Amino acid sequence: MGSGATPYDGVTVRVRDVVHDVVAEVAPEELPLVAALVRFDDATVVRRLGRTGGRREPLGFGLGEVVAMAAPVVWLVLDEAGRRMADAVVDAVATRSRAVLRRVLRRPSAPVSLPAALTPEQLAQIRRRVVETALTRGLGERRAQAIADAVVARLVLPDTEGGAPDPRTPERG
Numbered sequence: 001m002g003s004g005a006t007p008y009d010g011v012t013v014r015v016r017d018v019v020h021d022v023v024a025e026v027a028p029e030e031l032p033l034v035a036a037l038v039r040f041d042d043a044t045v046v047r048r049l050g051r052t053g054g055r056r057e058p059l060g061f062g063l064g065e066v067v068a069m070a071a072p073v074v075w076l077v078l079d080e081a082g083r084r085m086a087d088a089v090v091d092a093v094a095t096r097s098r099a100v101l102r103r104v105l106r107r108p109s110a111p112v113s114l115p116a117a118l119t120p121e122q123l124a125q126i127r128r129r130v131v132e133t134a135l136t137r138g139l140g141e142r143r144a145q146a147i148a149d150a151v152v153a154r155l156v157l158p159d160t161e162g163g164a165p166d167p168r169t170p171e172r173g
Contacts, residue, residue, distance in 0.1 A: 012113035013155070015042065015078040019071060022150045027070040034071050042112045046079045068138040070147050077129045078151070081122070082112040118155055127152050 016038055023030050037045045049072040118126070127148045134144035 011116040013116050015075065015082050015112045015114060016045075018078055018114070018151070018154050019075045021154050022074050022147070023071045025154075026147050026150045030069055030071045033069065037071075037075070041110075042079060045075060049076055070134075070139070070143075073130060073134045073137055073139065073144075073147060074151055077126060077133050078114060079112050080129065081126050082114045085115060085122075086112075114155070123152050123155060126155070 016034075020031075020034050020038075023034050037048075040048070130148040130151050131144045134147055135141065139147070
């Protein structure tokens with residue numbers, strides 16, 4: 001992407017792809033969780049990862065095991081950022097047809113995406129939210145900073161391998 005790209009030039013990156021790449025870097029032991037989650041639409045994933053309380057999780061493990069993991073932190077923060085940015089585009093494009101556009105942009109089957117080019121302010125805000133969310137969910141300061149750094153690096157640096165692998169595809173080996 002050229003240096004003249006704007007956050008709203010139509011080029012996006014799927015949240016689930018960024019989550020996969022970041023988790024592969026900072027917590028590869030969590031890749032089975034990411035692989036299990038990609039069979040759901042993003043709204044369902046966020047609902048399941050964002051739950052609090054003592055009830056049993058449908059993913060096959062309790063909330064206590066999810067709390068101190070990187071994948072939920074990254075997915076929840078990036079989903080929130082992507083939805084906020086989509087709302088900003090909707091507000092800027094057409095105030096009168098906001099409800100119609102939100103339904104189109106938030107189709108349950110459509111993965112949440114982020115602009116491929118984010119401003120330094122947007123990157124800083126995402127980084128802060130990752131650190132805050134990680135600390136709230138029981139991760140230590142150093143771990144939270146490392147995850148936040150990996151998220152920002154993934155959002156800033158182009159994918160040099162031609163695209164993230166589809167985590168729904170079974171690994172061969």
